[in-house]
Amino acid sequence: MMLPTHAFTGLLLALPYALAMPEYAGVALGAGFLGGVFPDLDMYVGHRKTLHYPVYFSAFVLAAVPIAVFVPSILTAAAAFFLLGAAVHSVTDIFGGGLELRPWEATSDRAVYDHYRDRWIAPYRWVRYDGAPEDLLLSVALAVPLLFALEGVLRWVVVTSLAVAVVYTAVRRLLPAIAELLFEDQLVSSLPTRVLAYVPTRYLDE
Known part of the structure; x- marks a missing residue:
């Protein structure tokens, strides 16, 4: 699933706590948002495995x-909702697509790495790929209650993230072709090894 969907999920998970304990609302919501996006910081270093x-x-x-x-x-609220956002992100990626360059082709058997069992979990593909129309629909459904409940900076974060989700969905299926142009054989062979280490393998494999 795309990053805005995970971010909205983290915010929504923290919302009941924020409403019940308004003195910790800011930290709970902020931690939920950060926890929701944190796992995808491994995008260029072992995606869906490192974090x-x-x-x-x-x-x-x-x-x-x-x-x-x-x-x-402040400490317990921050820890709880950061971990909750990160946990739900890690689990829900299992219900999306695989790690291939064109996940709508459903050729990969890798969704998320399970460090406990030391193996990859296969994708369920309930959401066919990140940026699929159903992914955008899920983002919108998660964003609507947040737009009513939040105000100030956090509301603008939701609005901006929703705009990103719309644009990403519109261009998602064009990205593999762009990646192929950027990482064509001559360019790849000219890159230093230390740079190639940060290029996702799906780009190199394709």
């Missing part, structure tokens, strides 16, 4: 959320 931990993030959440509820503080 995706569907089992371990979920295990930490089981301890962190009750602590934030019964011992509320």
